[in-house]
Amino acid sequence: MRTPRPARRHRQRECGADPRGRRGTGADIGSLSTFVTDMRLMTASGETLDLDAKRTPGLFQAARVSLGALGIVTETTLAARPLYKLKRRTWVAPVEEMLEAAPELWAKYRNFEFYYTPYSGMTIGIVNDETDEPETPEPVNEDDDGLRQLQQLQDWLGWAPSARRWVIQTIFGGIEPETRIDYSHKTLSSERNVRFNEMEYHLPREAGPQALREIIAAIEDNNVEVFFPIEFRTTAPDDIWLSPFYGRESCSIAVHRFHEEDYTPYFSLIEPIFRKHDGRPHWGKLNTLKAADFAGLYPKWRDFLEVRAELDPEGRFLNPYLRDILQSG
Numbered sequence: 001m002r003t004p005r006p007a008r009r010h011r012q013r014e015c016g017a018d019p020r021g022r023r024g025t026g027a028d029i030g031s032l033s034t035f036v037t038d039m040r041l042m043t044a045s046g047e048t049l050d051l052d053a054k055r056t057p058g059l060f061q062a063a064r065v066s067l068g069a070l071g072i073v074t075e076t077t078l079a080a081r082p083l084y085k086l087k088r089r090t091w092v093a094p095v096e097e098m099l100e101a102a103p104e105l106w107a108k109y110r111n112f113e114f115y116y117t118p119y120s121g122m123t124i125g126i127v128n129d130e131t132d133e134p135e136t137p138e139p140v141n142e143d144d145d146g147l148r149q150l151q152q153l154q155d156w157l158g159w160a161p162s163a164r165r166w167v168i169q170t171i172f173g174g175i176e177p178e179t180r181i182d183y184s185h186k187t188l189s190s191e192r193n194v195r196f197n198e199m200e201y202h203l204p205r206e207a208g209p210q211a212l213r214e215i216i217a218a219i220e221d222n223n224v225e226v227f228f229p230i231e232f233r234t235t236a237p238d239d240i241w242l243s244p245f246y247g248r249e250s251c252s253i254a255v256h257r258f259h260e261e262d263y264t265p266y267f268s269l270i271e272p273i274f275r276k277h278d279g280r281p282h283w284g285k286l287n288t289l290k291a292a293d294f295a296g297l298y299p300k301w302r303d304f305l306e307v308r309a310e311l312d313p314e315g316r317f318l319n320p321y322l323r324d325i326l327q328s329g
C-alpha cells in the first residue's frame with residue numbers, strides 16, 4: 001500500500017496544524033494537514049476547543065486548514081510512522097514523452113514529480129518507492145549549482161532562445177539516469193539556497209498536462225526571461241474545507257522567478273492559464289484572487305466564513321489580507 005500508515009502518534013505542542021495545507025508529491029498522499037488527527041484551538045474569547053473528526057466534524061474540517069483565521073492552534077496530533085527508506089530514480093526525458101507517461105507514472109509510484117526547464121524541451125523526472133535495500137552513498141548537493149548555471153545561460157544567451165535551447169539540450173543529453181536509496185527525509189527534501197518568488201496552483205489532475213503545455217508555449221512564445229525549472233507534482237483529495245485539494249485529485253504546477261527580478265509580468269501571463277483550468281492557489285504563495293474567486297473555487301467557503309464569524313466576531317485574527325478575502329466575500 002502506498003499511503004503512509006498512521007502507526008504512531010506524535011504530539012506536537014505550541015505549533016500550527018499546517019494552517020496552509022502544505023504537501024509533497026504522491027497521487028495517493030494527502031497534504032500535511034490530512035495527517036492531523038486532532039488539535040486544540042484557542043479562540044478569540046480565550047476559550048479552548050478540542051477538535052477531531054468524530055466529536056466536532058465541521059469545526060475540525062474548518063480548522064485543519066484555517067490560515068490562522070479561527071484562532072491559535074496550541075496542540076496538534078500528527079499521524080506518524082516509523083522511519084522508512086525510499087528508492088529514488090531520476091532520469092531525463094523530452095517533455096511530451098513525460099506528459100504522456102505522467103498518468104501511468106503517478107499511478108505506479110509512491111511519489112512522482114518532474115521539472116521542466118524553460119527553453120530546453122526537456123524534463124527531469126523523479127520517482128520514489130519504499131524499499132528495504134541498503135542505502136547508497138550520499139551525493140553532493142548539485143541543485144544550486146545547476147540553477148546558477150541555468151541563470152548564467154539566461155544572462156549569456158537570453159537574446160537567442162534557440163542557442164540557449166541547444167546548449168541546455170546538450171547538457172541534458174549528458175545526464176545519466178540515477179538511482180539513490182536512503183531514508184525518506186533525505187531523499188524527499190532538497191536545499192533551496194537561491195531566493196525566489198513563486199506562484200503555484202493546484203489543478204484537477206487530468207487538466208495538468210494540457211495546462212503545462214500552455215504554460216510552456218506562453219513562456220517560449222513571449223520569450224520570457226526565466227531560468228527556474230517549472231515543478232509538476234500530485235496530491236490526493238481530502239475533505240478539509242479550505243484545502244486546495246478539497247474533493248478532487250490534484251496536480252500542482254509551480255513557476256518561480258529570481259528574487260531580484262520583477263515577477264509581475266511573468267506571473268500575470270501564467271495565472272490566467274491556471275484559472276482557466278479551475279486551479280486553486282497554494283495558500284503560502286503568490287496569487288491575485290479576490291473573495292468572490294475563492295467563493296467560486298471552494299464549495300465550503302461560506303461554511304468556513306460562518307464558523308469564522310462565530311469564533312471570532314470582532315476579527316481579532318484577521319490581518320489586512322485575510323480581512324480582504326474573508327470579510328468581503
Ligand SMILES: Cc1cc2nc3c(=O)[nH]c(=O)nc-3n(C[C@H](O)[C@H](O)[C@H](O)COP(=O)(O)OP(=O)(O)OC[C@H]3O[C@@H](n4cnc5c(N)ncnc54)[C@H](O)[C@@H]3O)c2cc1C
Pocket residue numbers: 014015016017018019020021022023024067068069071072073074192284
Ligand atoms: C524553500 C521553500 C520550499 C517550500 N516547499 C514547499 C513544498 O514542498 N510544499 C508546499 O506545500 N509548500 C512549500 N513551501 C511553502 C510553504 O507551504 C509555506 O512557506 C508555509 O506554509 C509557511 O508556513 P510557516 O508556518 O513557515 O509560516 P507562517 O507564515 O508563520 O504561518 C503560515 C500560516 O499559519 C498561521 N499560523 C502559524 N502558526 C499558527 C498557530 N499556532 N495557530 C494557528 N495558525 C497559525 C499563520 O497565521 C499563517 O497564516 C515552501 C516554501 C519555501 C520558502
